[in-house]
Amino acid sequence: MLHLRVTTPAETTDRIVSLLDGSPGVASIAVLRGASVRPEGDVVLAELARESAEGMIRALRDLGLDRTGTIALEPVETSISAAAERAEDEAPGEGADAVIWEQVVRRADEDSVLSKTFVWFLSLAAVLAAIAIVLDSAILVVGAMVVGPEFGPLAGLAVGLVHRRFSIVRQSLVTLVAGFTIAIAVTTVLGLLAAWAGWIDAAVLTSDRPLTGFIWRPDRWSFVVAFIAGIAGILSLTSAKSGALVGVFISVTTVPAAGNLGLALALGDAAELGGAAAQLAINMTAIVLAGILTLLVLKATTGRLPRLSAGRRPAA
Numbered sequence: 001m002l003h004l005r006v007t008t009p010a011e012t013t014d015r016i017v018s019l020l021d022g023s024p025g026v027a028s029i030a031v032l033r034g035a036s037v038r039p040e041g042d043v044v045l046a047e048l049a050r051e052s053a054e055g056m057i058r059a060l061r062d063l064g065l066d067r068t069g070t071i072a073l074e075p076v077e078t079s080i081s082a083a084a085e086r087a088e089d090e091a092p093g094e095g096a097d098a099v100i101w102e103q104v105v106r107r108a109d110e111d112s113v114l115s116k117t118f119v120w121f122l123s124l125a126a127v128l129a130a131i132a133i134v135l136d137s138a139i140l141v142v143g144a145m146v147v148g149p150e151f152g153p154l155a156g157l158a159v160g161l162v163h164r165r166f167s168i169v170r171q172s173l174v175t176l177v178a179g180f181t182i183a184i185a186v187t188t189v190l191g192l193l194a195a196w197a198g199w200i201d202a203a204v205l206t207s208d209r210p211l212t213g214f215i216w217r218p219d220r221w222s223f224v225v226a227f228i229a230g231i232a233g234i235l236s237l238t239s240a241k242s243g244a245l246v247g248v249f250i251s252v253t254t255v256p257a258a259g260n261l262g263l264a265l266a267l268g269d270a271a272e273l274g275g276a277a278a279q280l281a282i283n284m285t286a287i288v289l290a291g292i293l294t295l296l297v298l299k300a301t302t303g304r305l306p307r308l309s310a311g312r313r314p315a316a
Contacts, residue, residue, distance in 0.1 A: 001027065001076040001084050002053050006044040006060065007036040008069040016044050019059055025052030025091030027084040039069055047076060047084060049091035051098040054302070073103065099238045099302050105159060107237065109168050112156030114175040119182050121149045122255070126183040127190060129215075129259025134194075134204050138211040141256050148255035150176070151233055154284060158234065158291025162299065176284070180258055187262025195266060205269045215256045216264075216275030218282050226252045226283040230290025238298060254283045 008016055013031060020029050025048050032043040048056060053073060060071050125148035132140030153172040160168030194200045229252045260276035 001047050001079045001088070002050055003074045003076050004044075004046040004048055004053075004056065005072040005074070006046075006065060006069060007039055007041060008044060008065055009039070009041040010034070012063060012065070012068070013042045013044060015063060016060070016065070019063075020044070020046050020048075020056075023048070023052055023056060023059075025049035025087045027079070027081060027087035036069075041069065047079065047081075047087070049088045050100070051088075051091035053100045054098065057100065057102055073100070099298055101163070101299075104238050105163055105165060105168070108152075108156040108159035109165070109171070111152030112160075112168060112172040112175050114171070114178055118149050118152075118175065119179055121147055122179045122258075123183040123186040125149075125255040126187045126259040126262060129256040130187050130191060130263045132256070133209065133212050133215065133260055133263055134200055136209045136211045141212060141215070141253075144255050144259060145252070150179070150254050151287070153179070154230075154287045155233060155237055155291055157288045158230075158295055159237075162292055162295040180280075184258050184262040184265070187259055188265040191263050191266025200267070202267050202269065205264060205267055205272050212256070215253055215260045216272045216279060218275065218279040222253070222279060222282050223286045226286035227290045230287035231294050233287070234291045234294040234298075238295075252283045252287065253279055254287075257283065 006016060010033070013033075017029060017031060020026050027047040027049075028045075030045040032045070034041075035043040057071060057073075060066070065071050125144045128140055128147060129144035132138075132144060153175040156168050156172035156175075160166060160172060191200070257276045257280035260272060261280065264270075264272040264276055
């Protein structure tokens with residue numbers, strides 16, 4: 001269930017109540033007359049099934065509430081109510097399959113922002129990956145993958161392109177370019193310091209690495225794995241279930257490739273430098289392409305549902 005809060009001019013309140021009352025999946029409706037100070041007007045509260053949220057948001061936007069008032073959605077972790085159970089039964093489809101596009105776009109926008117936290121996590125992940133290569137440790141590679149936050153702006157690219165939100169596309173590109181440039185630079189500097197201190201030398205990269213050698217040797221499976229992970233990531237982003245994102249992080253070698261690239265720069269290994277750069281490019285391209293195709297399929301399939309699926313629309 002979701003909690004819907006709408007602030008509205010008083011003259012629109014009855015239309016909103018009528019809209020909610022005629023829609024399947026609505027468990028409760030409450031109206032607080034004159035409760036909103038800014039914008040001035042009323043507050044309408046409702047609980048509705050996730051499956052009904054997308055149609056309801058579009059109907060409220062048709063009434064101009066995104067301009068004259070506010071529309072807010074919050075998840076309800078636990079709802080102990082027979083009315084809520086009936087609402088979920090009446091709503092079309094399954095909650096886990098429902099896509100709330102406004103939520104997807106806003107989450108992609110938020111996750112693609114270039115911030116100090118993003119740069120810190122990406123840099124730490126790249127350094128962990130470089131240490132994993134030095135030690136030939138598969139466990140550290142997995143740790144670096146989990147720490148890396150790069151899926152956010154990659155998903156932002158896909159969402160921005162599909163929804164034509166080019167501000168998100170630009171923001172995601174800036175975040176990826178700046179973030180990876182800084183992360184690789186940090187890894188390179190620390191690699192140079194480690195080499196100067198005698199902790200590592202060129203033999204680190206030329207010796208046999210059975211557990212981490214795959215990072216700089218991309219093949220056809222590199223694209224396939226990243227493509228599948230991209231599909232899983234977008235499905236997780238658009239559904240009510242987000243646990244699959246951890247599996248996405250572990251599946252792709254974007255951060256390990258960045259760590260390998262920085263280490264290769266520090267130790268002057270041109271072969272590994274080129275291989276790691278190719279691995280990074282392949283993984284990022286596959287994830288974005290998979291994201292675009294998955295979003296297009298979801299839009300085509302979810303778009304076939306009527307806005308409110310049943311019930312009446314308010315009179316104009």
